[in-house]
Amino acid sequence: MPELKIQHILTLSYLLSKGAKHNYVTITTSSLGKNIKKSQQSASKHLLELEQNQFIDRIISGRNISVKITSKGFSEMVKLSAILQKSLDSFPSHIELKGTLISGMGEGAYYMGLKGYTKQFKSKIGYIPFPGTLNVRLDQKIHQEAIKQFETLDGIKIKSFSDEKRTYGWVKCFPAKLNNSINCDLILLERTHHDNSVIELISKSCLRKTAKLKDGSKVTIKIPVNI
């Protein structure tokens, strides 16, 4: 059975948009060529081939050529469109990171415990984080690269604030799942002290205990992405 050639997609698409599903539409090969950004000669060949493979019906009367898409041609287009559509819709809507638990400096714990942050955490993510963040080192390059996406994503924004001494930067939170089971939040700091290879997680309770983790444990983090 003759398959629909990939280079004929645009031709069929154009014919379809001209109403060639139900009616014979009259066109010239040069206008078709313009529309599919090919030469008149190519357009002519396309029509000949499409007819040969029974994707279109062609009627020639005098200098006019009229074309109608067959049900076979139409269903091929539907099939193709469905494949595309599906691949666009059905990608997993989460980002997956893998890494190794490492011990932080305790800095995270200090900052996240500040009143200026905790008040916002309570109202915006619904809990006051357990004092102490979970640091995860992303071992593979692919995960270090993946984390970069969050810079452009919005998440839940914890605003910066100041006390008499200094200003504390904003924090972005992304609800996440640790090891496919435990709810937590990935946090991105405006002023971070480490590069893309380490991420920080916060949670209501002590993650090290609830997830039974210790330094060196391998962990998986999934963060849903609202497209």
Place this chain on the structure above:
Amino acid sequence: MPELKIQHILTLSYLLSKGAKHNYVTITTSSLGKNIKKSQQSASKHLLELEQNQFIDRIISGRNISVKITSKGFSEMVKLSAILQKSLDSFPSHIELKGTLISGMGEGAYYMGLKGYTKQFKSKIGYIPFPGTLNVRLDQKIHQEAIKQFETLDGIKIKSFSDEKRTYGWVKCFPAKLNNSINCDLILLERTHHDNSVIELISKSCLRKTAKLKDGSKVTIKIPVNI
């Protein structure tokens, strides 16, 4: 600006289905080749070209190759899918016929006036047709061909019936618009006395009068098609 090559559609589609929108996915060129029905070599080339044109990001570590679709690549796919989708959805959902009014033999009027038919007309299309059908000759081949589609379409079915003499065949009705304004019905007879070049219309009132037509008048008939 480098355009997305048409032959790369399937590759991108496959990567997308593997989740390469948000995450770097690790693949081999031979598995990709299998999936897009090309050779390993072609798959390799595809990835190289896609990377060159910034439709994907590629990370190579050791023998593994990880791939992620860029926002540019993604939007190209969305664009393409939208074009296809639109051309599939937006075709005019009616069949248009043009022809010339001719005088019938009066046969239509006789048959359609039979009780066995009129009773069904009343209940199924809501009126008893004016006695006398309007015959239209389809002058162009494209319209003669277009009419063939109705053989496979359902329409409103008027059943066959018998009296003591003979059996009268079924009739299919398709609601139509004459000259873009007057409601009527296209009828297709099981046993017709003419070929594809002539169609018959029925209406509540006398079409010749309401549409101010005489033999030789050019008419346009539009029949909606429920896809």
Place this chain on the structure above:
DNA sequence: ATTACTAGGCTCCGAGTAG
């Protein structure tokens, strides 16, 4: 003005193969 043939070039593919 058309459509569509031929000729030639350019692209794309895959077999062979190196690393």
Place this chain on the structure above:
DNA sequence: TCTACTCGGAGCCTAGTAA
């Protein structure tokens, strides 16, 4: 195993041109 190079052949495109 893997990626990706070269290269020959097949297929696609366009310029020129006939009808």
